[in-house]
Amino acid sequence: MTAVEMNAGRNAPPRLRRRLSRVAIYGALALWAFICLFPIFWTLTTSFKAAPNVMQGDILPWLEFTPDWRGWRSLGLSPETILGPSTPREEFLKRFVNSLIVSVSASALAVTLGSLAAYGLSRFSYRFGPMRNPDISFFFLSQLILPPVVLALPFLVLYREMALLDTQIGLILLYALTVLPIVIWIMRDQFSAVPVELEEAAMVDGLSVWGAFAQIVLPIVLPGMVSAFLLSLVLCWNEYFFAALLTSTHANTLPVMVASQTGSQGINWWSMAALSTAAIAPLLAMAIVLERYIVQGMAAGAVK
Amino acid sequence: MQAQGDVLHIVTPDAVAPGRRRLGRAMMRGGALLFAAMALAQALDAGGVVEIGFANWRPTLYAYLAFCVLLCWGQALARGEQGRRALFVLPAALFVLAMVVFPLLFGLSIAFSDWNLASAQGRSFNGVENLRLMWADPFYWNAMTNMVWYCLAILVEYAIAFGLALMLNSEIRARRFFRVAFLLPLMLSPVAVSWMVGKSMMETRFGPVARLARELGWDNPAFFSDPAIARAAIMIMDGWTWIPLMMVILLAGLQSLDKSVLEAAKVDGAGPWTTFREVIFPLMLPVTITALLIRLIFKLKLADIVITVTAGGPGGATDSVTSFIFREYRDRSNVGYGTMLAMFYLVVIVVAITVLMKLANRGLRREM
Numbered sequence: 001m002t003a004v005e006m007n008a009g010r011n012a013p014p015r016l017r018r019r020l021s022r023v024a025i026y027g028a029l030a031l032w033a034f035i036c037l038f039p040i041f042w043t044l045t046t047s048f049k050a051a052p053n054v055m056q057g058d059i060l061p062w063l064e065f066t067p068d069w070r071g072w073r074s075l076g077l078s079p080e081t082i083l084g085p086s087t088p089r090e091e092f093l094k095r096f097v098n099s100l101i102v103s104v105s106a107s108a109l110a111v112t113l114g115s116l117a118a119y120g121l122s123r124f125s126y127r128f129g130p131m132r133n134p135d136i137s138f139f140f141l142s143q144l145i146l147p148p149v150v151l152a153l154p155f156l157v158l159y160r161e162m163a164l165l166d167t168q169i170g171l172i173l174l175y176a177l178t179v180l181p182i183v184i185w186i187m188r189d190q191f192s193a194v195p196v197e198l199e200e201a202a203m204v205d206g207l208s209v210w211g212a213f214a215q216i217v218l219p220i221v222l223p224g225m226v227s228a229f230l231l232s233l234v235l236c237w238n239e240y241f242f243a244a245l246l247t248s249t250h251a252n253t254l255p256v257m258v259a260s261q262t263g264s265q266g267i268n269w270w271s272m273a274a275l276s277t278a279a280i281a282p283l284l285a286m287a288i289v290l291e292r293y294i295v296q297g298m299a300a301g302a303v304k
Numbered sequence: 305m306q307a308q309g310d311v312l313h314i315v316t317p318d319a320v321a322p323g324r325r326r327l328g329r330a331m332m333r334g335g336a337l338l339f340a341a342m343a344l345a346q347a348l349d350a351g352g353v354v355e356i357g358f359a360n361w362r363p364t365l366y367a368y369l370a371f372c373v374l375l376c377w378g379q380a381l382a383r384g385e386q387g388r389r390a391l392f393v394l395p396a397a398l399f400v401l402a403m404v405v406f407p408l409l410f411g412l413s414i415a416f417s418d419w420n421l422a423s424a425q426g427r428s429f430n431g432v433e434n435l436r437l438m439w440a441d442p443f444y445w446n447a448m449t450n451m452v453w454y455c456l457a458i459l460v461e462y463a464i465a466f467g468l469a470l471m472l473n474s475e476i477r478a479r480r481f482f483r484v485a486f487l488l489p490l491m492l493s494p495v496a497v498s499w500m501v502g503k504s505m506m507e508t509r510f511g512p513v514a515r516l517a518r519e520l521g522w523d524n525p526a527f528f529s530d531p532a533i534a535r536a537a538i539m540i541m542d543g544w545t546w547i548p549l550m551m552v553i554l555l556a557g558l559q560s561l562d563k564s565v566l567e568a569a570k571v572d573g574a575g576p577w578t579t580f581r582e583v584i585f586p587l588m589l590p591v592t593i594t595a596l597l598i599r600l601i602f603k604l605k606l607a608d609i610v611i612t613v614t615a616g617g618p619g620g621a622t623d624s625v626t627s628f629i630f631r632e633y634r635d636r637s638n639v640g641y642g643t644m645l646a647m648f649y650l651v652v653i654v655v656a657i658t659v660l661m662k663l664a665n666r667g668l669r670r671e672m
Binding site: 025026028029032033035036037038039040042043046054055056057059113114116117119120121122123124125126128136139140143144145146147148149150151152153154155156157158161162163164173174176177180184196199200208209210213234237238239240241244245254255258259269272273276279280283284286287288291294295298299 | 310311312359360361362364365385388389390391392393395396397399400403404407408410411414421467468471474476480481482483484485486487488489490491492493494495496497498499500501503504505509510511512515544549552553555556601604605607608611612625626629630633639642643646647649650653654657
């Protein structure tokens, strides 16, 4: 890039030209970083604001307003209320745990089923009736274009008949289904990057097909599985549509709770901000620590 | 993927004892029989032919699970090595079969019936009546038109994402900081975004975006009362969350470009703009198509932000097909009609994506 820029300096002195383009690039980067981070900053700080601060639109903590645990107190999560009993906190924790159970189980289920299928499809040739390997792959991957709304109403009726409405297991099954094609898409690439000779050598040494898979292949593709798992986790944690439709009191997840708070009552800014912050914090922390894996998962399969 | 012959060649003594083979076959047949019998019994019970007294359809679900286990086990017993290989794909296939194929067929039967979950009388077949209703439903077609607009917004998102990817790929300091910062919006749930941005930052009186708009000379910034502006606001929020996805895909594409080609362009004296237009962009076409396609697939599911911020308003200007059907069910419990709308949407999507992929393939081949 720098060399390209130097070549571009035909009418201006190269040094000046180059410096200008650096300034432009860093300016654009800083602007977009601001656009990405400001809403998060705004939500976090609003949870510490009092009503007048919100009205005046104060932005900078300590300079324009004095932070106060207001929003967190209303959730029962501020330092002085965290030990006492609190109904909102119980409600929040219940939803939080629901979200956690549902998204982790669904991702684990999808990664298990998806990895097995992707491995089989990358190593053996199958024939299920008229369907051969490419057809089977297409069968799995084509689920991706299925919009959730097509399945929503049939599932509503089926779940009602099977007493699975408002249960965690119902949501887990559906979420696993929605992320399964993505997992297969990622894992197919991972497995085809593993040389077959490794497994052949292992089998010569007496391992079975499943033994070679578990002892030789799985450790190699573990990073890929982690990316697939994390990406599934993000999608499941944030899912709202199915959760809003299929749960009511027992199994609803955090997004449903956040959405239900915004509706009827006059907006309680600080507590909404605290709730939103608490709902997005786990994934933000995960993204900052495990960014490499998430990016790897999203880029998988895009570049051949 | 190969059509014949395994990638992984193994020579195994593929002799299965006849006893095991018989046992395996018996397990598969028994499982299928158990499942069929249970489904039949429940159907007869539900139809009122016989009185068994099932509380719900769960027994059939359990019977299906038992059938799956017996089928997998039987495969391994009866077909030896081949069966054990089938075990890799079988669980996922059975899962998808139960969770997609069956509900889709079931949905198809709902789509052609008049069924309101709130009313006392159950479902009644009404043929193409729902299709006729749909044809005359201005709100549905309005939602469809909105989807076209929403999908066109992908092109703008693509331009921004490409710009960001190019900058991240150049030699910059603090690259990891920028990469993480640019990724963060994708981690946020659309529902949280709709509060953080739609309800709080775009609040007309003291939201920071509204204040900025006032500073810039817009006297009365109201983001959700004018149809065009409301739609643009939804596009911006949705774009904000999803741009990182395209950016990551494009960045991966840029990083895998052949460095020697770029070197050659430099030696030939091509400026940055020429290099981009003549070298980088054409080489990135396949990745571009993947990125656009994946984004399109996610865009077609757009609903959460619309439902939580505008509920389709003002006057249906921001409705996406999904949010429209969601309200059709929420407000009217109209399962039959809603399913027909969704099925029609699916058909449109499948046709559109097939045509797009064909066009993209032809375009790519001409480029090569």
